Amino acid sequence: MHQATEPGSLEPFRLKSSSSQFLLQNLHRNLFRYDDKARLVPDLAESCERSKDKKTLTCQLKPHLKWSDGTPLTNRDFLKSYERILDPATKAPRADLLFSISGAEDLYRTGKGRLGVSLKGEHSLRFELTRLDPDFEHNLSSLILAPYREGLSSGPYRIQKWEKGQRIRLTRNDSYPNGFRTRPDVEILFIEDDGVALKLFEKGDLHFLRRLPTLYIPKFKKSAEFHWIPLLRLDYLGFGPRLKDQGRLREALSLSLNYEELQRIFHSEGRPGCTGLPPDWIGTEAPLCHGFDPARAKEALKSVEMKKLAPLRMIYSNAGGEDHRRAAEWEQDQWKKNLGLNVQVRGTENKIFLSELRRSGPDLFRRGVGADRPTCRAFLETFKTTHPDNVSQVTDPDFQKTLENLDRATTEAEEKKFCSEALNHLMRNDEFIPLGQMHFAILASRKFSGWTLNSMLSLDLSELKTSTGH
Template identity: 25%
Template sequence: MNISIKSVLFASALAFASPALAQGTAPNGMPLADTQTFVYRVLDEHSSVDPQIVEDVSGSEIVRDLFEGLYNQDADGNLVPGVALSHTVSDDKLTYTFTLRPEAVWSDGTPVTAGDFVYGWRRLADPETASPYQWFVDVMGLANAGPVMAGEMPTEELGVKAIDDHTLEVTLAGPLPYFPLTTTHASTFPSPKWVIDEFGADWTKPENIVSNGAYVLTEHVPQERSVRTRNETYWDNENTIINEVTALVINDVNVALTRYLAGELDRTEVPAGQYPSLKEEYPDQALSFPRLCNYYFNFNLSDMGPEATQDVRVRQALSYAVNRDVIVDNVLQGGQSPAYTFTPSATANFEVPTVDYATWTQEERNAKAVELMAEAGYGPDNPLSVTYLYNTDENHKKIAIAVAQMWKQTLGVDVTLENQEWQTFLETRGNHDFQIARGAWCGDYNEASTFLDLVQSGSGYNDAAYNNAEVDQLLAEAKTAEDPQANYTRVEEILADEMPVIPIYHYAGVYMMSPGISGSWPVQNVEQNWYSKDLYKVATE
C-alpha cells in the first residue's frame, strides 16, 4: 500500500474515534496517548487469515481481530459475549442453544446470522476444505463429526443448525463440560459464504475480504507486514480505542529487539538468555508470565521414521539425556519451567502427575540413558546418528545446539541440525519427512485434553504418528468423565514410559512491551488470547 492511501485510512480511523479516545482517558484512568496504534513483531509469515484454514498462533492473533466467534475471553481468560449473548443447555447436556446479538454485522453491512456459523463449522468439517484443523470438530464433540469428516455423511448432518437468524443450535455426541471453551478458537468463527463463493481462495485478500470482527484487513505484504484497521461496522466499535494494528515479520529476534529499543515496535519477544539483563535495565518493559504452551521434540514413529527411534529404549535414552534445567536456567533464562509431562502446570483443573524420571537427578537420568543405549546396541563402536529438524529462529537454534551437545557428550550421538522456514517446516513435519522434529503447542482452550489429544491416534497434529489403543480409550472416556484427572494422569504415565515425544519445557510469555501498552495487556490469561479491541496506549510522558 502506498503512503497516500495509508494516510487516508488512518485519517478515517481517527474520524470514528471512540468516546474514550475523544475524552482522552483510558479504562484504567490514565491519560491516553494521542496516537493509538499497536505495532508488534512476528517470527514468520502467518499460515492464513481464513478462520477455517489458519493453524498457527500468529495467524490466529490476526483472525481474532478480523473475525468474532460466539464467545471471546476477558483479561483473565473467562468467557465473555462475542456474537453470542448467552446460551442454554438441555437437561441431557447434549444440546446448546446460543442467542446471537442482533446488532452484529459484517464489514460490508450484511447482518451476521446463525447461518454464517453453520456454514463456517460445516466448512471446517468438510473434507473438501482440507482444513488442517478439521479434527477440531471432533474435539468439540459435535454430533456426527467423525462420519462427516470422513466424507461418509453430508456436512448437513453435522450437529449444528440455525433455528432462525439469531438462534444457533448445537448438538453434541455426548456431554462435554468444556464445550463452551472451544468456541473461542479461530476455526469456529463464522465465514461469509457469499464472499468465498465469489472469490474462492482469494477471498482473504485485503481488497476482497469481508469480516465481522473489530478490525478489517487493509494491507498484507507477504513476508513483510500485515495491517488491520478499525472496523466501523463492528457492534462495539465505539468502545474500541486502538485504531491500527501492524504485525511486522522479523525473522531475527535480535534485530527485532534492536528495532523495539529504537521505538519501532510496541512488543517483541526477548532473545534467549537476555531476559535477566533486560529486566534490570528496563524493569517496566521486560515481562515474563506463565503461558499455556509446551515445547517438545517429536520422534517420527510412522513407517517413514528411522529404525533406531522405533526402539523405545533409544527414545527414553534421548529424553533422559536432556538436561532441562540447563535449557531453562542457562539457555532461555526467561521464567520457563522444565517439562517432564506433556501438559503444562498452568492448565486449569489439572494436577501434574509425578512421573518416575522427573524424580531422578540428572546424573541418574544420564546413567540410565547410557545403559538403555547400550541395550539397544549403540555406543562408542556403533554411534547413533540422527537429524533434528526445527523452524528457523535463533532461540530454537540455541536449544537445538544445546540438546545436540548433551546427546553427544552423554551418549556419543551424532546430530545433524536442519532448519526450515515456517511454511516449509509445517509441510515437512506434517508429511512425516523427518527423524526428530521440534514441536510446540499452545492450548486451544484451557483444559488438559487440548494437549493430550495431540497424542490421540486420530489427531490432525499427532506429528509423531503415535498410536496407543489405551491412550485413545482413556482420552475418549475423559471427555465425559466428571473428573478426568485419573485418565490424564495415566496418559502422562504412558507417555513417560513410551516417550513418543520429549517434553522440554513449558512456556512463559517473555516480551519487551511498550509501557504505554503493558497496562492493558492480559498477562493473567495463560492462553494469551488477546484482542486489539481491548488494548489501549496510555501517554508515557
C-alpha cells in the same frame, strides 16, 4: 507491531502456525473469547445454555451484529463457515473441533449427511451433540471456528491497507459491538529476524515486540516494558517412527539431558524435563518429570544396536526463532557428551517442517502444542491414533483407552484421574521429552495500554488505547 511473515491466508480455519495469529485474532471473533481470570466470556454471543442432558447447546447471538461493511452478521454465517470447514475439499486442519456435532464427522469423511446445527430466526444457533463433550463451549471461542466472509471482519479491527511484503495497516471496525470505541490504528510489519525487531523496538519504531529472545531477558527483565506470560502449552522433543520400538534408546536420550543446566541457560521458570501442565489438572502437586542420570543412560544404550540406526536426525522449525536453534544445538552437544551419539540437527521453514513430520517422520523433532482450549484433553489429543500429528505413533491400546475415558469424563475428579494416567504412561514409556512450562517474553511500550495476552497466546486489542501522558 510485527509478525515473522506475510499471512498466507486471512481465512481463520486455515491457521497452521502462530505467525499470523495476532493479526487474525483481531480481524475475526467467535461466540466466546477466553480470559485467564473470567474464563469464557461471551463475544459475538449474548448467551449459551446446555439442555438438561448436556447434549444440546443453544446460543443466542448479540442483536444487530454486523460485518465490517455494515451488512448483517447472522447465525447463517456461522453455519456456512462450519459447513465449509467440514467440506472434505477444504482440508481444514482442525475440522475435528466440530466432530462432537451430530453428522459433522460423516460430512468431513464422506461429504454427505446432515449437520446437527439448526437455526431459528437470525440470532439462534442450536447444536445437537453426539456426546457430552465438556470442552465444546471452549471450541466456540477458537479463532479457527470463527465465521468468515471474504474481505470482511467480525472483530475489533479491519484491514485498511496491505503493502505486500512490507506491512498491513488496521483500523477499527466500528461494527464490532465490544471494546473501546476510539481504539487507535495498528500497523503490523513483516520482520522475520527477532534481533532486527528488537533493534526497531529500542529505537521506538516498534511498540510491541512479540518475542524477546532469552539471551536478552536479563537485560530487560526489570523494565516496566517487559512482560513474562505463563503459557498453557506443551513443548516437547518427540520421537519418530524409527524409534517407535526402540524403548531403551528413547530412555537413554531422555536420561542424558542435564535439565537444570538447560533451565539456567534459558532463564526458565518451569523445569525442562517436566510436563509443565497445571498441577490441578493432574490432581497432584508433584510434577511429572524426567531426571538427568548419564550412568543409567549409558547402561540403557548398551542394549541398542546403534549401527542399524545411526545417524540419528533431528529437525526443528525456524519459526521458533533463535531460541529453538540454541536449544537444539545444546541437546545435540549433550547427546554427544553424555552418550557419544552424533545427532544431525537441522532447522527448516515451518511449512517444510510440518510436511516432513507427516511425510517421513524424523528420528527426533521439537514440537509445541499450543492450547486451543484450557484443558488436558487439548494437549493429549495429539497422541490419539486418529490424530494427524501423532507423528510418534503412540498406539498402545491401554493408553488410547485412557484417552477415550478422558473424553468421556464428566466430573473434575475423573478428568484429573485420566489426565494423570495418560501423562504417566507417556513419561514412564519415554514417549516424549517434555520441556517444562513455557513463558513468553515480550516487550510492550507504555505508550499504549488496554491490550491483553492470555495464557493461550490470544492477543485482544479491542480495549487498546493511547496511554495518558504519551
